[in-house]
Amino acid sequence: DGGITQSPKYLFRKEGQNVTLSCEQNLNHDAMYWYRQDPGQGLRLIYYSQIVNDFQKGDIAEGYSVSREKKESFPLTVTSAQKNPTAFYLCASSMSLVNTEAFFGQGTRLTVV
Amino acid sequence: QQPVQSPQAVILREGEDAVINCSSSKALYSVHWYRQKHGEAPVFLMILLKGGEQKGHEKISASFNEKKQQSSLYLTASQLSYSGTYFCGTEINAGYKGTARQLTFGSGTQLTVLP
Numbered sequence: 001d002g003g004i005t006q007s008p009k010y011l012f013r014k015e016g017q018n019v020t021l022s023c024e025q026n027l028n029h030d031a032m033y034w035y036r037q038d039p040g041q042g043l044r045l046i047y048y049s050q051i052v053n054d055f056q057k058g059d060i061a062e063g064y065s066v067s068r069e070k071k072e073s074f075p076l077t078v079t080s081a082q083k084n085p086t087a088f089y090l091c092a093s094s095m096s097l098v099n100t101e102a103f104f105g106q107g108t109r110l111t112v113v
Numbered sequence: 114q115q116p117v118q119s120p121q122a123v124i125l126r127e128g129e130d131a132v133i134n135c136s137s138s139k140a141l142y143s144v145h146w147y148r149q150k151h152g153e154a155p156v157f158l159m160i161l162l163k164g165g166e167q168k169g170h171e172k173i174s175a176s177f178n179e180k181k182q183q184s185s186l187y188l189t190a191s192q193l194s195y196s197g198t199y200f201c202g203t204e205i206n207a208g209y210k211g212t213a214r215q216l217t218f219g220s221g222t223q224l225t226v227l228p
Binding site: 059 | 114115145153155157202204
């Protein structure tokens with residue numbers, strides 16, 4: 001079955017540690033996205049990528065980093081520079097054409113203590 | 114920049130209608146609508162491209178006014194299953210000729226349908 005997989009579902013980290021969230025898709029989609037979801041603030045775009053080895057900052061990129069070494073994978077690293085990292089993180093992917101929908105993973109809930 | 118959604122929350126009785134609005138300060142190429150149930154991933158409802166088209170999916174339809182950079186989602190004769198948070202997503206470019214697709218979402222509208 002084709003889809004987009006995020007792992008782990010729940011993640012706990014100590015303050016000051018970097019943590020990497022995984023996102024893998026087997027839909028052969030070119031575009032991939034990372035969003036952060038906080039109560040009352042909707043989905044805020046962190047980073048997005050259209051092709052391998054290329055990605056752009058979204059609205060809230062500070063404190064985050066990404067890589068796109070393979071078309072199928074778009075991992076997100078939450079660095080110690082992110083002041084409020086506790087949140088629900090969603091990864092999505094879509095085809096290149098703008099008239100196609102985005103597919104979302106099930107999300108990773110990150111808690112930093 | 115995130116599009117602006119209104120209202121932030123709506124409470125309905127089963128069978129009533131609702132309208133959710135989405136507006137942007139930038140010229141839009143497309144508008145997406147998604148619904149998210151609590152603890153789940155957002156699920157796609159529909160896309161509208163510039164040209165003022167209106168789309169429908171059973172009792173859920175939407176319009177897109179590209180001149181005003183506004184879109185509205187219409188839920189008719191609401192059902193209990195319509196409960197959830199609705200998000201509009203907007204794109205300001207066509208995503209071709211090497212331009213990356215940038216899909217930006219609003220803050221959401223929480224819809225509650227009561228029996």
